[in-house]
Amino acid sequence: xxxxxxxxxxxxxxxxxxxxxxxxxxxxxxxxxxxxxxxxxxxxxxxxxxxxxxxxxxxxxxxxxxxxxxxxxxxxxxxxxxxxxxxxxxxxxxxxxxxxxxxxxxxxxxxxxxxxxxxxxxxxxxxxxxxxxxxxxxxxxxxxxxxxxxxxxxxxxxxxxxxxxxxxxxxxxxxxxxxxxxxxxxxxxxxxxxxxxxxxxxxxxxxxxxxxxxxxxxxxxxxxxxxxxxxxxxxxxxxxxxxxxxxxxxxxxxxxxxxxxxxxxxxxxxxxxxxxxxxxxxxxxxxxxxxxxxxxxxxxxxxxxxx
Amino acid sequence: xxxxxxxxxxxxxxxxxxxxxxxxxxxxxxxxxxxxxxxxxxxxxxxxxxxxxxxxxxxxxxxxxxxxxxxxxxxxxxxxxxxxxxxxxxxxxxxxxxxxxxxxxxxxxxxxxxxxxxxxxxxxxxxxxxxxxxxxxxxxxxxxxxxxxxxxxxxxxxxxxxxxxxxxxxxxxxxxxxxxxxxxxxxxxxxxxxxxxxxxxxxxxxxxxxxxxxxxxxxxxxxxxxxxxxxxxxxxxxxxxxxxxxxxxxxxxxxxxxxxxxxxxxxxxxxxxxxxxxxxxxxxxxxxxxxxxxxxxxxxxxxxxxxxxxxxxxxxxxxxxxxxxxxxxxxxxxxxxxxxxxxxxxxxxxxxxx
Numbered sequence: 001x002x003x004x005x006x007x008x009x010x011x012x013x014x015x016x017x018x019x020x021x022x023x024x025x026x027x028x029x030x031x032x033x034x035x036x037x038x039x040x041x042x043x044x045x046x047x048x049x050x051x052x053x054x055x056x057x058x059x060x061x062x063x064x065x066x067x068x069x070x071x072x073x074x075x076x077x078x079x080x081x082x083x084x085x086x087x088x089x090x091x092x093x094x095x096x097x098x099x100x101x102x103x104x105x106x107x108x109x110x111x112x113x114x115x116x117x118x119x120x121x122x123x124x125x126x127x128x129x130x131x132x133x134x135x136x137x138x139x140x141x142x143x144x145x146x147x148x149x150x151x152x153x154x155x156x157x158x159x160x161x162x163x164x165x166x167x168x169x170x171x172x173x174x175x176x177x178x179x180x181x182x183x184x185x186x187x188x189x190x191x192x193x194x195x196x197x198x199x200x201x202x203x204x205x206x207x208x209x210x211x212x213x214x215x216x217x218x219x220x221x222x223x224x225x226x227x228x229x230x231x232x233x234x235x236x237x238x239x240x241x242x243x244x245x246x247x248x249x250x251x252x253x254x255x256x257x258x259x260x261x262x263x264x265x266x267x268x269x270x271x272x273x274x275x276x277x278x279x280x281x282x283x284x285x286x287x288x289x290x291x292x293x294x295x296x297x298x299x300x301x302x303x304x305x306x307x
Numbered sequence: 308x309x310x311x312x313x314x315x316x317x318x319x320x321x322x323x324x325x326x327x328x329x330x331x332x333x334x335x336x337x338x339x340x341x342x343x344x345x346x347x348x349x350x351x352x353x354x355x356x357x358x359x360x361x362x363x364x365x366x367x368x369x370x371x372x373x374x375x376x377x378x379x380x381x382x383x384x385x386x387x388x389x390x391x392x393x394x395x396x397x398x399x400x401x402x403x404x405x406x407x408x409x410x411x412x413x414x415x416x417x418x419x420x421x422x423x424x425x426x427x428x429x430x431x432x433x434x435x436x437x438x439x440x441x442x443x444x445x446x447x448x449x450x451x452x453x454x455x456x457x458x459x460x461x462x463x464x465x466x467x468x469x470x471x472x473x474x475x476x477x478x479x480x481x482x483x484x485x486x487x488x489x490x491x492x493x494x495x496x497x498x499x500x501x502x503x504x505x506x507x508x509x510x511x512x513x514x515x516x517x518x519x520x521x522x523x524x525x526x527x528x529x530x531x532x533x534x535x536x537x538x539x540x541x542x543x544x545x546x547x548x549x550x551x552x553x554x555x556x557x558x559x560x561x562x563x564x565x566x567x568x569x570x571x572x573x574x575x576x577x578x579x580x581x582x583x584x585x586x587x588x589x590x591x592x593x594x595x596x597x598x599x600x601x602x603x604x605x606x607x608x609x610x611x612x613x614x615x616x617x618x619x620x621x622x623x624x625x626x627x628x629x630x631x632x633x634x635x636x637x638x639x640x641x642x643x644x645x646x647x648x649x650x651x652x653x654x655x656x657x658x659x660x661x
Contacts, residue, residue: 054634055613080577092387092580096614099575103618114577224394224413254357254608256388263355264395267402278357 005134006032007111008073010065012039013058013097014081016180021152022077025127028144029135034073036065038186043068044281050104057188057252057280058181059093066101066108075109076101079126082116088228091257163208167243172299175240177206177233177265178250179258188252188279195292204244206236214239221268227257237265246273246299248292253280273298310334310408310430313377315365316342318528320553322484323449328381330442331427331434337377339368342531346371351637353399360532360606361525362392363637366399373405383412386524386581387611445493447558449484452497454552456480459504461548465541466511476503516600516655519593520549521586523605523612526635527551533604533633534641536648540602543652548598550589551582574618581611587618594626600655601628607636629655 007026009015015022015035026033036043039061047064069076080098083089098112111133113126124145131141167173174196176183183189183205196203214235218225221238225231237247247269251258266274275295277288312334314324321338329336340346342364350367369380380400382393393411400407410426412418424439457477464473480500488496518540526532527549540547564584568575571588578584590601603619605612616632623630631651633644 052613052616054608056610082577082580092583092611092614095578095580096583096611096617099577099579100614100617102576103574103621112576222394224391224411226390256359256608256610257391259355259358259608260362260388260391260395263358264398267395267398 004030004032005075006034006073007134008034008036008069008076010062010069010076010078011036012062012065012185013094013181014079016184018152020155021148024148024151025131025144026134028147029131029141031134034069036068039064039188040186044187048281054254056093056255058179058185058255060281061185061187062097063100063104066105070105070108075111077111080112080114082114082121083118084115084228085117087226088117088231089226090228091255093256160208160210163204166202166204169202171200171202172246172296172303173202173204173244174299175204175206175237175244175247176250177237177247177262179229179233179255180207182250182252182279183207189250191285191288192248192250192277192292195289196296199296201296204240206233206240209236209239222261222264225261227261230257230261234261234265237269241269241272244272245303246275246295248295249274249276251276251278253278273302308378310379311337311377312379312381313337313339313369313372314381315339315368316529317525317553318530319453319481320450320528322481323446323453326449326485326488327442327446330445331439332430334379334430337372337375339372340375342368342529347637353403355395357608359388359608360635360637361389361529362396364525364529364532365392366396369396369400370403370405373400373407378406379408379410381410381412383418385413385418387609445488445490448490448493449488450553450557452493452500453480453484454554455497456500456504457552459501461537461541462546463504463507463509463511465544465546466509466515468508468510472507473504476500476507514659516543516545516652516659517598518545518547518600518602518655519589519598520547520602520604521551521589521593522582522603522633523609524551524556524582526604526606526633528553532606532635534635534639534644536602536604536633536644539645539648545652548593550585574622579611579614579618583611583615586612586615587622590619590622590628590630591626594622594628598628599659600651601630602633602651603630604633604635607634629658 009022023033043064044061046067047060050063050067051060066076066078078098078101081090081094098110102110111130113130114121115123115126127145128141131144132138135141178189193203211232214232216235217238218231218235221234225234249262251262262276266276273295275291277291312328312332316339325336325338346367347363349370350363354363354366382396384390384392390413393409393413397409400409412422414422420443424436427439428434460473460477467473483496520527528551530537537547564578567584567588568578571584571591574587575584579587586603593601603616619630629651631647
C-alpha cells in the first residue's frame with residue numbers, strides 16, 4: 001500500500017481564515033495532516049531566529065511554525081496571496097511568504113497556491129494545480145475542492161449566526177478588532193480574550209461578519225482603503241459600533257496596514273471608548289491587564305451613568 | 308479664496324512637479340521649505356508612532372507649507388502603504404484645525420494621468436488636453452534629463468579634482484530648468500550639461516571601489532532621509548550606482564518587471580511587492596557585474612523591503628558580496644551611520660586587496 005503523504009500546515013496567518021478548507025481538501029485527497037501546535041515559547045524563539053528583527057510579530061510566529069514543521073512532514077503548505085481583484089490587495093507580506101520560506105528552508109518541499117485575480121489566477125485554479133501534485137485524478141481534486149469550499153462556507157455561517165445571538169444579551173459587550181491571526185493566536189490574542197471572559201464580558205469578534213457585506217459597510221468610513229483584510233475589519237466596526245459598549249484594537253508590532261487604518265478609525269469614531277493595544281515579543285502580561293482593567297472601569301462607569 | 312498649492316518633497320523633483328502644477332493650473336505654487344530637523348519633528352509629533360518614515364516627512368512638509376500660506380495639498384503615491392497615506396494625512400490635518408483642500412490622485416492604488424487632468428481642468432477651465440499633454444511631456448523630459456545627468460554624476464563625483472565642482476554644475480542645471488522651457492530647449496540643456504559633466508576634471512583610478520544602492524524608494528531618493536549617504540560615499544572615493552529614480556518608477560518599471568523575475572529565477576517565483584523584487588534581482592546582477600558591496604536602505608518597518616532582506620542574505624552568501632543594511636527612522640544620529648559606513652568601507656577595501 002502506498003504511504004500517505006504528510007502535509008504540514010503552520011498554525012498562523014491564513015490558517016485561522018481557511019483552516020476548514022485546507023483540512024477538508026487534504027483529507028479528501030488522502031493525505032495525513034499535521035497542524036503545528038499552538039504558539040509557544042519554542043516556536044517564538046525559532047521564529048525570531050529565522051526572521052529579520054524588524055518584521056511584524058505575526059510573521060515571526062509564522063516562520064516559527066514553518067521551522068517547527070520542517071522535519072516533521074513531507075511538505076508544508078505556504079500559500080501566496082496577491083490580490084482578490086481590483087482594489088482588493090493584501091499586505092505585501094503575503095506576497096512574499098512563499099519565496100521567503102523557500103529561501104530560508106531550501107530542503108523542504110513547499111506546497112503552494114497563488115491567488116492573483118487581476119492576472120486571472122483564481123483560487124480554484126490554484127487549488128487544482130496544487131491538488132494534481134498530490135493526486136493524479138483531476139476529478140477527485142475538483143470534487144475535494146468543491147466539497148471543502150462548501151464545508152467552509154457552512155462553517156463560517158454557523159460562527160456568524162452564533163455571534164448574532166450574543167448581541168441580544170444584557171452583558172457588557174466589547175468589540176475586538178484584530179486580524180484573525182492575531183486574535184486567535186495563543187501568544188498575541190488569547191491572554192486578552194481570557195481576561196475579558198473572566199471579567200464576565202461578552203466578546204464580539206470583528207472578523208465574524210459576512211465578508212461581502214463587511215466590505216460594503218467599510219466604504220462608509222473610508223473610501224480609498226485597498227487592503228481586503230482591513231476592509232473587512234473596518235466594515236465590521238462600522239456595523240457593530242452602535243451595538244457594543246467599547247472597542248479594543250489589537251495589533252502586532254509593527255503591522256503596516258494597521259498602523260494607518262487603526263489610527264484613522266480612532267480619529268473618526270467618537271462617543272465610544274476605544275483602546276489600542278500593541279503587542280510585541282516582550283509584552284508583559286501585568287501591564288496589559290492593568291490597561292484592560294482601567295478600560296473596563298471606564299466602560300462600566302459610562303454604562304451606569306446611562307442607566 | 309485664491310488657491311495656493313503645495314506638495315510633498317522628494318529629492319530634487321520639486322522642480323518638474325512645480326513646473327507642471329504651475330503651468331497647468333496657473334495658481335501660485337508653494338514649494339515646502341527644504342527638509343530640516345524641524346520638518347521631521349513636526350511630522351512625527353502628529354503621526355502614529357510606528358508608521359514608516361516617509362509619512363512623517365510628508366506630514367512635516369505639509370504643516371510647514373500650510374504655515375507659509377498654502378491651502379491646497381496634492382498627494383500621490385502607490386505600491387505599499389504609500390497609497391493609503393492621503394486619507395489619514397487629511398484626517399490628521401483636519402483634526403489639527405487647518406482649513407485645507409486635500410487632493411488625492413490615488414485611485415485603485417495607482418496614479419493616473421487622467422485623474423490629474425480632471426482635477427486640473429476643474430481648477431483651470433481654459434486648459435485643453437493638448438496643452439496638458441504638452442506640459443506633461445515637458446515635465447517627463449525634465450525628469451529624464453535630471454535622472455540621466457545625475458547617473459553620470461554619481462559615477463564620477465567621488466573623484467573630482469576641484470572640490471564641489473559637480474555640485475556647482477548641478478546647481479546651474481537646476482537654475483536653468485526653473486526658467487522658461489520647451490522641448491527643444493530641454494534637449495539643448497541636456498547636451499550642454501552632458502558635455503560639462505564629461506569635461507569636469509576627474510582623477511579616477513582604473514579599478515575603483517564600486518557600490519550599488521538598492522532599497523525603498525523614498526529613503527533612496529530623498530537625501531535628507533538617508534543622512535546624505537551618497538555624498539558620504541563620494542567623499543570616500545567610491546563610485547555609486549543606483550537604479551531607483553522617478554524615470555524608472557514611472558516609465559520603465561511596468562515593462563521591466565517580468566524580465567527581472569526571469570533573471571532572479573533562482574531566488575524568486577513571485578513578485579515580492581513594491582520595489583522588493585528589484586532589490587533582490589538587482590543585487591544579484593550587481594554581484595555578477597563585480598561590484599564590491601551593496602548598500603540596502605529602507606525606512607523602519609517597510610514590509611516589502613523586509614521581505615527582500617530575508618532573501619538578500621542568501622544572495623550575499625551565494626555571491627560572497629557584502630551587504631550592509633540601513634534602516635532609517637525619525638531619530639537617526641548621523642554619527643552612528645557614519646561609523647557603520649566607515650566599517651563597511653574598511654571591509655570592502657580589505658576584501659578588494661585580497
